[in-house]
Amino acid sequence: VGDLNWQVFAQRRHAPLSARLLQExxxxxxxxEATGIPGGLRSHAWIQSxxxxxxxxxxxxxxxxxxxxxxxxxxxxxxxxxxxGGALARLEGAAEAIAADARLSTDPEALSERLEAWLDSYRGxxxxxxxFRIIDQVLSSYVSEDERAEMMRADPGRPTEEVRERSALRAxxxxxxxxxxxxAAGEEAAAGISAHVxxxxxxxxxxxxxxxxxxxxxxxxxxxxxxxxxxxGPADPDVAAGPAIEGRGKAVRELAHLRNxxxxxxxxxIWIAAPLFESLGRRFGVxxxxxxxxLPDELLSALRGSDLDRKLPEMRRTAxxxxxxxxxxxxxxxxxxxxxVRHRLDLPEPAGLSARDAGEAPVGSLLRGIVASxxxxxxxxxxxxxxxxxxxxxxGDILVTTMTYPSLVGSMQRSAxxxxxxxxxxxxxxxxxxxxxxxxxxxxxxxxxxxxxxDLVEVDCEAGVVNxxxxxxxxxxxxxx
Amino acid sequence: MRQAGLAVPDAFLVDVAxxxxxxxxxxxxxxxxxxxxxLAEDLASxxxxxxxxxxxxxxxxxxxxxxxxxxxxxxxxxxxxxAELGTACRTVVASQFSPAVRSxxxxxxxxxxxxxxxxxxxxxxxxxxxxxxxxxxxxxxDDVFVLEACAGLGTAVVRGEASxxxxxxxxxxxxxxxxxxxxxxxxxxxxxxxxETAAAVESLFGMPVDVEWSIEGGRLFLLQARPITTGRWxx
Numbered sequence: 001v002g003d004l005n006w007q008v009f010a011q012r013r014h015a016p017l018s019a020r021l022l023q024e025x026x027x028x029x030x031x032x033e034a035t036g037i038p039g040g041l042r043s044h045a046w047i048q049s050x051x052x053x054x055x056x057x058x059x060x061x062x063x064x065x066x067x068x069x070x071x072x073x074x075x076x077x078x079x080x081x082x083x084x085g086g087a088l089a090r091l092e093g094a095a096e097a098i099a100a101d102a103r104l105s106t107d108p109e110a111l112s113e114r115l116e117a118w119l120d121s122y123r124g125x126x127x128x129x130x131x132f133r134i135i136d137q138v139l140s141s142y143v144s145e146d147e148r149a150e151m152m153r154a155d156p157g158r159p160t161e162e163v164r165e166r167s168a169l170r171a172x173x174x175x176x177x178x179x180x181x182x183x184a185a186g187e188e189a190a191a192g193i194s195a196h197v198x199x200x201x202x203x204x205x206x207x208x209x210x211x212x213x214x215x216x217x218x219x220x221x222x223x224x225x226x227x228x229x230x231x232x233g234p235a236d237p238d239v240a241a242g243p244a245i246e247g248r249g250k251a252v253r254e255l256a257h258l259r260n261x262x263x264x265x266x267x268x269x270i271w272i273a274a275p276l277f278e279s280l281g282r283r284f285g286v287x288x289x290x291x292x293x294x295l296p297d298e299l300l301s302a303l304r305g306s307d308l309d310r311k312l313p314e315m316r317r318t319a320x321x322x323x324x325x326x327x328x329x330x331x332x333x334x335x336x337x338x339x340x341v342r343h344r345l346d347l348p349e350p351a352g353l354s355a356r357d358a359g360e361a362p363v364g365s366l367l368r369g370i371v372a373s374x375x376x377x378x379x380x381x382x383x384x385x386x387x388x389x390x391x392x393x394x395x396g397d398i399l400v401t402t403m404t405y406p407s408l409v410g411s412m413q414r415s416a417x418x419x420x421x422x423x424x425x426x427x428x429x430x431x432x433x434x435x436x437x438x439x440x441x442x443x444x445x446x447x448x449x450x451x452x453x454x455d456l457v458e459v460d461c462e463a464g465v466v467n468x469x470x471x472x473x474x475x476x477x478x479x480x481x
Numbered sequence: 482m483r484q485a486g487l488a489v490p491d492a493f494l495v496d497v498a499x500x501x502x503x504x505x506x507x508x509x510x511x512x513x514x515x516x517x518x519x520l521a522e523d524l525a526s527x528x529x530x531x532x533x534x535x536x537x538x539x540x541x542x543x544x545x546x547x548x549x550x551x552x553x554x555x556x557x558x559x560x561x562x563x564a565e566l567g568t569a570c571r572t573v574v575a576s577q578f579s580p581a582v583r584s585x586x587x588x589x590x591x592x593x594x595x596x597x598x599x600x601x602x603x604x605x606x607x608x609x610x611x612x613x614x615x616x617x618x619x620x621x622x623d624d625v626f627v628l629e630a631c632a633g634l635g636t637a638v639v640r641g642e643a644s645x646x647x648x649x650x651x652x653x654x655x656x657x658x659x660x661x662x663x664x665x666x667x668x669x670x671x672x673x674x675x676x677e678t679a680a681a682v683e684s685l686f687g688m689p690v691d692v693e694w695s696i697e698g699g700r701l702f703l704l705q706a707r708p709i710t711t712g713r714w715x716x
Contacts, residue, residue: 011622162651163684166677203652210652221653224670225677228701256687371619403641409553410584420641425619426612426629426691427641428553432585434618442641 004043004054006347010133013049015208015292017299018126020322020329021119022046024296025127027324034127036076036083039064044324047342051130058134065134071142077251080135081258087124088265094121095272104279111279112303118276119296125266132259143252151249160260161268165200169218172196173225184222193218202271203264208292212271284308293317295331365465366457367444372423372430374461375439377416378469381455383448384411398457400447405429412436417459419447419466441466487681488702493527494539495520495570495599503571516567524570524601525563533561533604536569537705540577540597553582554597558634559604570599605702607695609666610635611643613679616689618709623689625650626676632666635693635704649676674701682706 014022023044025031031040039060045052069076094117103110140148159167172192176184184193193215201212211217274288281288284302291299293313302308315334321341323330332341382397383389392411393399399415401408403422409432412418418433423442433440439461441447447466451457456469483489502517516524528534538554555576557569576582577597611630616623629643637643645665648657653673658665667675675694678701683690686708693705 011617011620012624159684162680166680166684170677170681206652213652217653220670221673221677224674227670227699228674228678228696374619405640407579407581409581413584423641424612424629424638424643425627425646426614426638426643428639429641431618431691432553 004345005056006045006052006345007055007058009051009053009058009130011049012051013207013209016295016316016320016322016331017292018122018207019046019320020295020331021123022126022129023322023324023329025123026130027327030123031127031131034083034087034124035131036079037061037064037068037131041324042327045321045341045345045347046323047321047338047347048319050347052345052347061131062134062138065131065138069135069138074251077135077255081254084125084128084258084262087121087128088262088269091121091125091266091269092272094118095269098273098276101275104275105282108283108303111276111283112300114276115280115299115303118273119300122266122269125262125269128262132255132262135255136259139252139255148252151252160257161200161203161264162260165196165203168196168200169221170225173222176222177226182223182226184219184226189219189222193222202268205267205271207267208270208289284310286310286313295322365463365467366450367419367441367447367466369419369441369444369447369464369466370423370425371440371461371464372425372442373418373434373438373440375417375437376458376460376462377439378456378458379416381451381453381457382415383451383453384408385448392453398459400451402448403429412438417441417461419444419451419459421445421447482682482685482703482706487678488700490535490603490605490702490704491531492600492602493523493531495524495601497596497598500570500574500597500599503567503574516563521563524566527601528561528563528566531601531603533559534566534569535602535604536560536566536573537600537602538573538576538597539600553579553585555579558636566601573597573599602704605634605695605697605704607634607697607702608632608699609671610693610695610704611638611645611667612691612693613675614689614691614709615679615683616709617648618691625656626679628667628672628675630667635695639693647672651676651680653677671696671701678703 023046025034026041026044028040028042032038041053041057041061043054043057094114098104098114098118101110101114104114143151172189173184175192176182176186176189179186179188181189196218197213197215201214204210204212204217277291278288280291280299284291286308290313293316294302294308298308298312312333319333319335319338321332321338323332323341323345325345330341332338377398379396379398381400382393384392384399384401393414395414396416397414399408399411399418401418401420403420405428408429412429412433413436415438417439418429418441420429420440420442421444424430425442427442430440430442439459441459441461441464444450444466451466458467458469460467499520502520536557538556540554553576555573557572560566560569574597609630609632611628612635613626613628615626617625617627626649628647628649629638630645630647631637631643645658645660645667647655647659647667649655649672653676655669655672660666678694679690679692682692682703686706689709690706691709692703695702695704
């Protein structure tokens with residue numbers, strides 16, 4: 001397999017059909033033609049919800065983006081947003097053609113034709129998905145984050161549908177609360193909820209994985225909002241928008257808007273195209289919800305008469321991976337196959353967030369904890385129990401303490417990594433560790449018992465463990481994506 | 482946030498110019514908390530109007546995009562008399578020159594000068610408090626919220642002693658919930674309401690946010706909101 005140095009690029013779940021189409025769209029050739037950015041990917045691994053890309057390839061894409069988007073030229077952003085808008089419009093067109101096609105349930109030819117058109121336009125829309133994040137990264141090297149935040153504050157731009165939906169729901173809750181209907185059980189509530197479902201049901205469609213909003217779910221949210229709402233009603237999101245801005249501020253704005261809008265447009269198209277999935281489900285004798293758990297080729301060849309393995313959706317719901325490697329696609333279904341792929345590609349285990357994972361150290365490790373800040377470092381342990389120990393920590397040491405508190409910030413700055421017994425992910429100390437880009441492992445429960453001053457350890461905040469460090473250790477090693 | 486219909490505790494602000502008076506009227510080592518003459522009357526009426534106060538910092542360098550200065554400045558809770566209020570304001574204003582702050586800002590190459598305003602917030606007696614992030618700050622996932630909660634005031638959460646942690650999807654479904662020995666403190670309805678409100682704050686800011694909140698008498702109050710300073714893929 002070679003040493004590709006896979007990096008976690010993002011975490012996102014899609015149904016297998018959607019994940020594979022996204023992956024296909026990243027290949028050189030297709031990607032370039034769709035986005036106007038030279039190059040594309042030769043390797044891409046999507047294991048459960050983690051997306052991995054080899055470091056070198058990611059760098060190439062970043063350089064390609066920088067080459068078409070120099071700091072003084074914002075035309076590319078305009079071209080890119082218009083290409084992306086076009087792809088989304090084509091997807092919507094395909095969805096609407098499906099909704100309007102009366103032959104779907106009876107005519108296998110028509111079904112094939114619509115499916116192919118859907119897959120093509122979906123792939124086209126998916127070419128734009130990951131590159132948004134890269135464009136954003138390149139952009140942040142031109143425009144400081146503070147400057148960007150200022151632009152966003154000056155002109156928050158058009159609200160997304162999600163924002164409108166939440167605002168509409170809060171307005172409904174506010175109306176009902178004022179009318180004394182705190183259980184949302186009255187007639188006004190029923191009418192409001194049903195209008196809301198009609199307008200926004202599609203927002204629940206999340207890459208085929210969510211359920212469209214139904215009246216029950218909406219009522220539950222309204223009741224929760226009534227119970228905890230303030231006295232004033234929500235502002236209209238459209239009114240909240242400030243004055244329009246021009247120039248590069250506008251480019252930043254448009255890009256941010258499109259980034260949100262894109263996901264919504266795709267999910268809405270999936271909702272409109274529901275008849276396609278219903279017809280395919282009926283034809284193959286599987287449920288509509290199972291259809292997106294097949295891959296594009298499986299669906300197309302099944303329509304041409306080959307067998308469809310009906311056990312696949314269930315296996316893929318448990319675990320699924322799709323990998324592009326040296327221009328070949330590989331799919332893994334079920335836990336055993338997925339673990340094998342992870343092993344063969346030499347991908348790191350995802351770090352645990354859950355405190356259930358903490359405490360019990362895996363074989364070969366001293367401690368397990370919760371990753372509050374990623375990275376990896378090796379150094380000498382320095383136990384810090386109170387303020388008087390603070391001076392102990394020297395450059396490159398591993399700061400070990402019951403709980404980090406803000407006054408330890410000096411020690412944190414000098415340390416190579418931080419390990420604590422307790423600690424919250426959202427605590428002030430964790431926020432600072434992330435800002436300092438220091439690996440930080442919290443909630444180990446007994447770091448201050450297990451470790452002693454001077455121990456040479458490796459803090460691995462990719463795997464969420466502390467290990468004995470071998471000979472020759474002591475130098476600082478950091479790996480961050 | 483209040484203009485957007487979100488519930489925020491009633492508060493007054495001692496602005497940067499006024500807060501400078503706390504440093505001028507009582508020079509020398511801490512604590513020395515007399516109330517500056519020009520502010521005495523206004524501060525007394527804050528106490529009359531709001532009752533016991535939470536005295537919090539609002540520094541220009543605090544809660545920035547990259548640097549939150551999280552928890553580095555002092556807050557003083559439950560301030561009930563004018564004398565206490567004077568001491569509390571001075572403690573808060575002076576905390577911008579503490580070794581921890583100097584060390585934190587020093588690393589960022591900034592020189593300290595007075596840039597601190599003081600917020601006098603009505604003191605809540607919450608059943609539950611905590612922090613919610615509208616994206617996972619560790620794994621960089623923007624499709625989930627991460628929240629931590631504890632019974633009573635939120636000081637335990639920001640110190641790192643949360644009794645409950647949950648990862649909640651944007652549609653309100655709880656993906657993962659962990660309750661410590663103290664047990665779960667948030668009901669499902671409260672979790673949903675909290676994510677709805679946090680999403681409203683996020684759209685107000687136009688970027689992922691970190692929100693401190695409290696629930697008092699069943700009502701959700703927002704105590705503080707700031708942009709999330711880090712994301713695994715932020716740079």
